[in-house]
Amino acid sequence: xxxxxxxxxxxxxxxxxxxxxxxxxxxxxxxDPVVARIFLxxxxxxxxxxxxxxGAYLKAQETVKRSQMRYAKARDFGIAAMRAKNSAVAxxxxxxxxxxxxxxxxxxxxxxxxxxxxxxEAHLSPGSNVICLPKPIKAxxxxx
Numbered sequence: 001x002x003x004x005x006x007x008x009x010x011x012x013x014x015x016x017x018x019x020x021x022x023x024x025x026x027x028x029x030x031x032d033p034v035v036a037r038i039f040l041x042x043x044x045x046x047x048x049x050x051x052x053x054x055g056a057y058l059k060a061q062e063t064v065k066r067s068q069m070r071y072a073k074a075r076d077f078g079i080a081a082m083r084a085k086n087s088a089v090a091x092x093x094x095x096x097x098x099x100x101x102x103x104x105x106x107x108x109x110x111x112x113x114x115x116x117x118x119x120x121e122a123h124l125s126p127g128s129n130v131i132c133l134p135k136p137i138k139a140x141x142x143x144x
Contacts, residue, residue, distance in 0.1 A: 027056045033067035036060035 029035045039060045043050045050057050 030060045033063055036063035117129055
């Protein structure tokens with residue numbers, strides 16, 4: 001590596017040494033799946049480098065395989081969790097639907113008994129003017 005004597009003090013390096021530093025840096029980071037894929041695609045383009053960097057080539061292959069296995073396990077776990085969630089949600093919805101039906105039924109009975117009670121009280125007391133109207137179920141079209 002040589003250094004020029006100009007006023008800015010920049011370093012000049014040969015392309016070979018820059019490539020060697022880049023390759024060294026890439027080999028040091030070959031445990032990263034992205035770097036390993038780039039490294040493997042580069043070595044596939046230049047087969048003579050595969051033999052020169054056989055250890056790094058094998059480590060990159062191992063990294064990619066382990067990454068694929070981790071991804072597959074995570075995907076399978078995600079699918080299983082989604083199925084369990086969906087079945088749990090479906091079960092909860094079924095329980096809620098039956099509870100809401102029960103609440104509706106109890107409410108109807110309560111309203112009917114309340115109207116009947118008011119009707120009986122109106123007929124029992126001679127001076128009261130109580131009117132008990134049924135609860136509208138469907139809109140008539142005039143309500144907004």
